[in-house]
Amino acid sequence: MSAQLPADHETTVVTTLEAFADTIIPGAKRSGQDRAVAGASPTGGAVAAGAMELIRWDATGISQSLDDYARALNDHAREHAGQHGLGLDGDVPPFVALSFEQRTDLVRVLTAPGHPDKSLWVLLSLFCYMAYDSAAHTSTAAALAAGHPGLTSMRLARPGADGLWRFSSWSYGRQLADLHPRTTDTGSPE
Amino acid sequence: MNSVERTDVLVVGTGFGGAITAYHLAAGGARVVMLERGPWLTADEYDHDFKLGSSYTRIFDFTVGDGMSVLGGNCVGGGSVVYFAAMPRAPRFVFERRGSVNRRMWPSSIDRDTLDPWYDRVAESIAITRQGWEDVSYSGGLWAAACRHAGRTANPVPAAVDTAACTNCNWMMAGCRFDAKQSLLLNYLPAALAHGARIRPLHEVQSIAKSPDGGYRVHYQLVDAEDYRITAGEGSIDAKVVVLAAGAAATPVILQRSAAALGPMPHAVGRYFSGNGERLNTAVLNEERVREVLGLELDPAAFQIGKGPTVANWDRLDGSLPEYTRFSLEQLYFPPGLGTILAMPGGRDPRWFGLSKKEMLSHWQKWLIIFQMIEDDNEGVFGPPPARGNADRLSQQMLGLGTLSYKPTLNTQAAWAMADAECKDILERDGLATVTPWTNDLVGAYTVHPLASCRIGDDPRTSALDDRHELRGHPGIFVTDGSAVPAALTVNPAMTISALAERAVPAIVRAARERGVEVAYGAPAPDGSTSGRRGTAPLVPALGG
Numbered sequence: 001m002s003a004q005l006p007a008d009h010e011t012t013v014v015t016t017l018e019a020f021a022d023t024i025i026p027g028a029k030r031s032g033q034d035r036a037v038a039g040a041s042p043t044g045g046a047v048a049a050g051a052m053e054l055i056r057w058d059a060t061g062i063s064q065s066l067d068d069y070a071r072a073l074n075d076h077a078r079e080h081a082g083q084h085g086l087g088l089d090g091d092v093p094p095f096v097a098l099s100f101e102q103r104t105d106l107v108r109v110l111t112a113p114g115h116p117d118k119s120l121w122v123l124l125s126l127f128c129y130m131a132y133d134s135a136a137h138t139s140t141a142a143a144l145a146a147g148h149p150g151l152t153s154m155r156l157a158r159p160g161a162d163g164l165w166r167f168s169s170w171s172y173g174r175q176l177a178d179l180h181p182r183t184t185d186t187g188s189p190e
Numbered sequence: 191m192n193s194v195e196r197t198d199v200l201v202v203g204t205g206f207g208g209a210i211t212a213y214h215l216a217a218g219g220a221r222v223v224m225l226e227r228g229p230w231l232t233a234d235e236y237d238h239d240f241k242l243g244s245s246y247t248r249i250f251d252f253t254v255g256d257g258m259s260v261l262g263g264n265c266v267g268g269g270s271v272v273y274f275a276a277m278p279r280a281p282r283f284v285f286e287r288r289g290s291v292n293r294r295m296w297p298s299s300i301d302r303d304t305l306d307p308w309y310d311r312v313a314e315s316i317a318i319t320r321q322g323w324e325d326v327s328y329s330g331g332l333w334a335a336a337c338r339h340a341g342r343t344a345n346p347v348p349a350a351v352d353t354a355a356c357t358n359c360n361w362m363m364a365g366c367r368f369d370a371k372q373s374l375l376l377n378y379l380p381a382a383l384a385h386g387a388r389i390r391p392l393h394e395v396q397s398i399a400k401s402p403d404g405g406y407r408v409h410y411q412l413v414d415a416e417d418y419r420i421t422a423g424e425g426s427i428d429a430k431v432v433v434l435a436a437g438a439a440a441t442p443v444i445l446q447r448s449a450a451a452l453g454p455m456p457h458a459v460g461r462y463f464s465g466n467g468e469r470l471n472t473a474v475l476n477e478e479r480v481r482e483v484l485g486l487e488l489d490p491a492a493f494q495i496g497k498g499p500t501v502a503n504w505d506r507l508d509g510s511l512p513e514y515t516r517f518s519l520e521q522l523y524f525p526p527g528l529g530t531i532l533a534m535p536g537g538r539d540p541r542w543f544g545l546s547k548k549e550m551l552s553h554w555q556k557w558l559i560i561f562q563m564i565e566d567d568n569e570g571v572f573g574p575p576p577a578r579g580n581a582d583r584l585s586q587q588m589l590g591l592g593t594l595s596y597k598p599t600l601n602t603q604a605a606w607a608m609a610d611a612e613c614k615d616i617l618e619r620d621g622l623a624t625v626t627p628w629t630n631d632l633v634g635a636y637t638v639h640p641l642a643s644c645r646i647g648d649d650p651r652t653s654a655l656d657d658r659h660e661l662r663g664h665p666g667i668f669v670t671d672g673s674a675v676p677a678a679l680t681v682n683p684a685m686t687i688s689a690l691a692e693r694a695v696p697a698i699v700r701a702a703r704e705r706g707v708e709v710a711y712g713a714p715a716p717d718g719s720t721s722g723r724r725g726t727a728p729l730v731p732a733l734g735g
Contacts, residue, residue, distance in 0.1 A: 024543045025551075040545055059242045061419070061584035104544055111543075113631050119254070119591075122632045123584070125543060126531055133551065134240035134527030141239070154526065154554035157360070157491045164238050164367065170358040170497070172486060175323045177334035177344035180504045186313065187320035187348040188279035189507045189518075189681065 012093045014052065016070040017124075019096045021051035023103040024128040027149070035092045038100035044149030046128040054137040055127050062123065069124060070095075072117070080106045194401075197223040198707040199698070200408050200429035201387075202395045202444065205268020206684060207435030207671030209378040210312075210691040211698060215433075216385035217713035220702055223427060224387060225410055227394035227436070227579065228264035231271075232375075236365030240527050243416070246364040247588040252528065253439055253581045254589070257634040258465055258570055258596030260439040261528065264588075266391050268437065269684065270373040271365050273638075274498020274522070275350040276682040277318045279309050279689075283509030283516065287677050290567045290599070295676040297648050297657030299732070300693075307729060308689035311722035315715040316688070317372045321346040321500060325353045328492035329558050330500030332475070333521035335484045336623075340616040342505050347520065347682075349498070360494055363525055381716035394421070394579050395436065395444055398667065399451035401428040405705065406666065408432060411578060417586040421578070430705040431666050433698060435691070438463065438640035438673035439592065440580040445644065445654075445661070447575040456662040458654040459644050463570025463594060465637030466563055467517065467678040469606050469630075470524065471613045472533040473558040473623035474550060483620045490555050498523060499561060499682065506612070507680055514565050514605045518680050519613060522561035526554070529636065532628040533557070542629050558623065560613050564605035566678050568642055570596040596634060639683050644673035646690075658697035658733060659690070666701055670694045692726070693733065700734035 018036035027045025029037050037047050056063050070093070077094035080086070080102070088097040095103065110121040130136040132150035135143035141159050144151050159165050182190040198221040201212045208224055216222040229248055237244040249265035249272055263269040282302040289295050312318075319325070326334070326346050334344035355370035362371065369376060383389065392413040401407040407426050414420035434441045442460035449455045477488045499520035506517050524530075530551065531542060539546040573593035576582050581590030598606070610627050617623040628636065647653025650662055659674055661667040670691040672683060679686055699711040711730065714720045 025548050026545055041548060045548065054242075057242070059417075059586040061586070061589065107543065108541070111632070125632075129531040130240075130527050133530045133554075134525075136240055136242050136527060139239050139241050139244075150551070153548075153552045155490055156526075156554075157494060159238060164357075165359045165361060166357040167360065167491065168358075169489070170327050170492070171324055172326070172328060172331040172335075173324050174331075175334075176326075176331050177338040177342070177501075179345050180343040180507075183345055183504075184279070186279065186309075186318075187345070188685075189281040189345075189504045 013066055013070040016073050016093045016095050017055065017066060018047045018052060019103060020073055020107070020124065021046035021128040023100070023107050024125050025049070025132045026100065035096050038103070040100045043153060046132045049132040049148060049150045050135065050137050051128045051131040054131040055124070057137055060127055062127065076106060076110065194407065194426050194428050196428045197221045198429065198709070199431045199433060199702060200225065200427055201433045201435065202408070203268060203435035203437060203671060204266045204374070204379065204389060205263060205270060205435060205437060205671060206374065206688045207691045208268065208433065209374040209382065210688060211433045211435065211670050211695055212387050213378040213382040213385070213716060214695040214711070214713050215698065215702065215709060216382045216387035218699060218709040218711055220707050220709040222382065222387040224389045225393040225395050225408070226266050226389060226391045227413060228266065228391065229415060230266040230389065230391035231365060233367055233369050236361070236367045238359065238361045238364065238367065242585070243587065244364070249365055250588050251590065252588050253592035254633050255592045255594030255596060258594050259633040259636050260592070260594065260640045261636070261638045262437050262439055262640065266389055267374045267379060271375065272363050273684060274362055275371050276347045276499045277350050277685040278348055278681045280679040280681055280686045281507045281509070284679050287513060287565065289677050291649070291652045293649065295647060297646055299657045304729065305689050305693070307725040308693045309685060310725050311692045311715070312685060312688040314719050314722035316350050316377050317352065318348050318350050319353055320348050321353065326500045327358070327497045328489065329523065330521045332480065332484065332486055332558060333560070334501045335486055336616050337503050339484060340619050342503055342616060344501050344503050347499050347502050356497070358497060362498060377716045396447060396578055397444060397451065398432060398448040403428070405430040406432045419583045419586060430707055431668070431698060431702045434667065434669045435671035437671055438643045439594065441669055441671055441673045442572050442643040443575045443580040443593070446572065452664060454663070456650065456654040458652055460572035462568040462642050462645055462652065463572065463596065463640065464566050464568045464642040464678045465570065465596065465635055466639035466641050466683060467566040467602070467605065467680065468637045468639060469562045469564070469609065469635060470522070470529070470628045471560045471562065471610060471625055472628065473560060473613070473617045473625045474553050475556040475558055475623045476621055477556065479621040483622055488556060493555050493557065514601045515608060516680055517562055517564040517605065517609045519609065520561040522559045524559045529628065532632060532636065534626040534629050536624040536626050540626070542632065558617070562606065562609040563678065563680050564602070564609050565680060566602040566605070567599040568677055569599050569602065570594055570643065572643065598635065639672065641672045641675045641683060642677055644669045645676045646674050647676055659694040660697065660701070666705065668694060668698050696730045697734040
């Protein structure tokens with residue numbers, strides 16, 4: 001995403017991809033004017049978790065493809081709307097103009113087995129997930145300290161003072177089943 | 191020509207198959223060079239961090255294929271650094287499997303009895319703990335209790351973990367910060383180095399050709415230490431003997447690429463791949479029912495303790511049952527980032543994304559993941575090799591697109607369905623949990639134990655290697671990694687891969703001697719122990735030693 005691109009193009013790309021990320025892990029609207037995030041969930045989703053930050057990072061390998069992703073999503077959204085007789089308002093990109101349910105239907109089509117571009121959409125989805133379930137764009141300890149919505153919701157434990165994790169209690173500490181009768185003396189199956 | 195480096199034995203890969211053979215050859219007197227495509231990290235470099243670029247992504251490779259994706263190690267020490275260190279021996283019936291070829295797939299010279307002395311050698315070299323119930327994680331304990339409630343047995347799994355040093359840190363897959371996991375960095379590899387072997391990290395082998403002196407010339411590219419998509423130079427090393435142990439998702443690709451220079455490869459190179467029949471199920475536990483039915487409390491933090499498969503159910507590992515109906519079920523921790531996307535919510539909206547999935551993620555601390563290992567049908571086939579390595583690398587580390595195609599047969603699908611039903615029967619009984627299998631619709635099936643893509647056997651039509659691991663038609667090239675294992679094992683394969691590598695050494699030594707290398711067979715275990723050597727001594731002459 002080069003700096004000389006027009007601001008409206010930048011906005012189109014960002015809001016379109018945010019709407020995609022929000023379809024994968026839905027979140028709460030950031031403001032009353034937020035169109036990209038549909039507001040289907042009361043807590044932060046993939047967008048609030050940092051999906052845009054992650055997919056813009058060249059380490060992912062998709063940062064150079066974001067324009068293409070957004071263009072393709074909006075093309076598919078126009079086609080989807082046409083097929084289903086859906087009206088799209090012109091204030092926002094076509095994919096953003098879809099309702100949450102309509103976005104969901106479209107993403108289901110794009111990622112279904114047999115779709116020719118399935119692997120590309122699964123890849124984009126994977127990074128949306130990684131932003132939410134592992135905060136892959138930032139250090140885990142820092143993400144937890146900052147109240148990262150995904151790690152917080154999943155209740156990932158916090159590290160110790162040295163930044164490392166340790167669990168001092170880990171086991172019920174008692175036999176909870178009978179061993180298989182043909183276990184060998186090395187502890188392996190016979 | 192004079193500038194090409196020479197060595198006696200060139201070993202490709204530093205995981206189990208590479209480290210074990212390199213140690214014995216170096217200890218026996220051969221000059222050994224090991225080429226490893228991944229980085230060389232020490233314990234203090236194993237980060238507790240999911241950020242891209244941390245050790246978690248530097249030492250793993252996730253290769254997406256058509257119908258099968260493979261997660262494997264990518265570092266000095268290979269899979270031993272990233273695995274959960276489960277080290278069971280394969281059950282007796284596995285060696286009698288007939289599979290899709292409808293004849294015994296293993297060489298007639300190998301069964302459990304003849305492999306046990308080699309298993310013993312490994313057990314003497316890598317400290318394996320027969321875990322007690324006090325070592326079993328909360329999630330393993332709960333799996334055991336659920337098995338008992340359903341009338342099943344459950345076993346703590348033997349593991350290469352020093353339980354006294356283990357802090358239960360939850361980052362086992364990112365490399366062990368505390369040297370509790372007994373990876374190859376603590377036994378075979380330092381012993382190989384002490385005997386003069388050299389390890390070159392970030393050297394990705396691309397192909398093998400003939401050298402002018404009748405040996406082999408191995409071509410490699412140097413991989414950038416941070417961005418694996420970038421290479422910075424290339425080179426070659428001449429060797430009299432080559433040991434390929436790049437992993438079952440990479441070894442056949444190197445051989446495919448080498449066919450142009452070496453001549454045709456055996457038909458089975460890049461065919462008969464097995465994902466070890468692996469598949470995952472997620473159980474979301476019902477806290478109240480667990481308390482009422484099993485009498486166990488769920489500590490919110492407890493289920494994210496990442497000690498690997500601490501408890502397994504082996505009731506279906508019964509040789510009297512028909513093939514494709516035998517499997518094991520292990521409790522497994524699976525960290526976020528590498529598979530959470532594939533878990534499926536139950537109920538009316540079973541989708542891998544969206545609102546119900548987000549709801550499922552909010553219960554992540556109550557996820558109990560069950561790992562199935564069934565008997566698959568060796569249906570994986572590799573397509574033409576990519577430009578370099580074994581995948582078109584997409585991300586700077588970890589993620590690439592490979593050429594493996596895997597279309598599960600009805601046998602495999604039925605076996606997975608049977609194992610799914612068993613998981614449900616055990617864990618949904620009396621409302622303990624809601625159980626769903628991971629979807630195969632996104633990246634295909636998912637294996638962490640690739641096998642059989644260049645396998646040993648007696649039949650040249652269906653095996654790339656003879657029973658001494660030598661590549662058919664290409665004397666002096668040996669394969670000793672998971673690709674040599676003929677078929678799915680129904681248990682974690684590291685112990686079997688290691689035992690086979692130990693067993694392969696006498697023939698490799700003989701091949702080196704035949705080519706003028708002054709090397710002897712018979713090194714003790716890396717720490718000097720000798721009882722394993724005594725146990726295998728009667729078997730060595732038949733193997734060429």
